[in-house]
Amino acid sequence: xxxxxxxxxxxTAIGYGLAAIGPGIGVGIIFGQGVLSIARQPEAYGxxxxxxxxxxxxxxxxALIGLVAPFIFRFVG
Numbered sequence: 001x002x003x004x005x006x007x008x009x010x011x012t013a014i015g016y017g018l019a020a021i022g023p024g025i026g027v028g029i030i031f032g033q034g035v036l037s038i039a040r041q042p043e044a045y046g047x048x049x050x051x052x053x054x055x056x057x058x059x060x061x062x063a064l065i066g067l068v069a070p071f072i073f074r075f076v077g
């Protein structure tokens with residue numbers, strides 16, 4: 001029990017660190033596959049770039065939700 005009391009101050013930092021892993025991997029996959037598809041089909045650059053940026057924005061929204069969630073849940077509980 002005492003171990004939980006010592007860690008409780010850093011739970012939000014640990015939670016955000018874990019929440020940032022998913023979007024970080026997602027952004028890497030999005031841009032990696034985007035560059036690969038542009039290299040295979042350069043004439044579709046505009047459409048691929050548009051979809052790549054849309055995927056990036058949605059993925060980064062998850063990171064921002066992970067950043068804001070501990071502040072919201074602190075007041076709820």
